[in-house]
Each structure stands twice: as C-alpha cells, then as structure tokens.
Amino acid sequence: MDTDKTQKLAPPPPSSETRYPHQDLTREIIGGAYEVYRELGPGFLEKVYETALVHELSGRGLHAVPQAEIAVAYKGQTVGLFYADIFVDDKVICEIKSAESLSGAHEAQVINHHKATGVKVGLLLNFGPKRVEVKRLVF
Numbered sequence: 001m002d003t004d005k006t007q008k009l010a011p012p013p014p015s016s017e018t019r020y021p022h023q024d025l026t027r028e029i030i031g032g033a034y035e036v037y038r039e040l041g042p043g044f045l046e047k048v049y050e051t052a053l054v055h056e057l058s059g060r061g062l063h064a065v066p067q068a069e070i071a072v073a074y075k076g077q078t079v080g081l082f083y084a085d086i087f088v089d090d091k092v093i094c095e096i097k098s099a100e101s102l103s104g105a106h107e108a109q110v111i112n113h114h115k116a117t118g119v120k121v122g123l124l125l126n127f128g129p130k131r132v133e134v135k136r137l138v139f
Contacts, residue, residue: 020138022091022121025062029088030134032056033125037132046098049127050085053096057088064088072116084113093119097126102133114139 020026036052050066057064068087072080086094093113097106102124110122114137124135 020136022089025089025092026121026123026136028060028062029053029057029092029094029123030125030132032060033127033132033134037127040127042098042127042129044098044127046085046096046127049098049125050096053094053125054086057086062088063090070113070117082113082116087119091119091121093117093122095122095124097124099126099128101128102126102135107135107137110135110137111139 032053036049036056040048040052054064054066065087066085068084069081070084070087071078072082084093085096088094093110095106095110095113099106106124106126110124113119113122120139122137122139124133124137126133126135
C-alpha cells in the first residue's frame with residue numbers, strides 16, 4: 001500500500017524586516033534622537049531639534065533632508081504639498097515634536113503623511129521635558 005506522507009508545512013513566520021521594515025535605519029535615527037537630547041536637553045523649539053537631528057544623522061552617513069517637499073496626490077492628481085520635518089534615505093518620514101507628551105493628533109499627522117506619500121515607515125519623535133518619546137508607525 002502506497003501512502004502519501006507529504007507533510008503540510010505552515011508558512012514561515014514573517015521576518016522582523018517584514019513586520020518592521022527599515023529596522024536598522026529606524027534604530028539609527030532613534031539613536032541619533034537620543035544623542036541630540038543628551039546634548040541639548042529639553043526646552044527648545046522643534047526647529048532646533050530638527051536641525052540638530054539632521055546634523056547628527058548626516059554625521060552617521062545617512063541622507064537626512066529637512067523640510068522635504070512631498071506632493072500629496074488625490075485620485076492620481078497632485079492636490080498639494082506638505083513638508084516632512086525630516087525624510088531619511090527616502091524611506092522614513094520623521095515628525096519632530098517638542099511637547100509635554102505625544103497625542104493622538106500627532107500620530108494622525110504621521111498617518112496622513114503615509115496616506116499622502118505611500119512611505120511605509122514613520123517616526124514620531126518628541127523631545128519632551130523628561131526624555132525622548134518615540135512612536136514608530138508601520139503601514
């Protein structure tokens with residue numbers, strides 16, 4: 001008697017790069033944010049942290065573009081522009097805040113950046129009064 005002993009294998013679990021795209025890049029950006037905060041501390045305007053982080057990331061060999069102009073499309077037509085605080089290596093949009101704490105409105109801003117651009121990874125970085133808060137969003 002000939003029996004088929006073929007086993008059905010479950011698909012492999014998604015890799016961490018599939019679940020968390022650009023993991024090494026976001027780790028480097030977050031490390032840069034901590035370094036900026038360590039040097040500057042709390043209390044500056046967002047623009048100061050943005051400029052310092054661009055300097056830090058460029059020093060780490062990353063292509064960090066401040067106030068990157070990105071077109072917003074609606075049904076195939078460009079309907080406006082927005083300016084990402086920092087766009088890193090054409091892969092990660094960083095939204096910089098200097099607030100008491102992060103809010104849903106801040107997160108919604110990053111979600112809208114994704115909707116407008118299709119960029120899959122966003123970092124919300126808050127240089128708050130006690131520490132850097134990080135929210136990593138993957139779409």
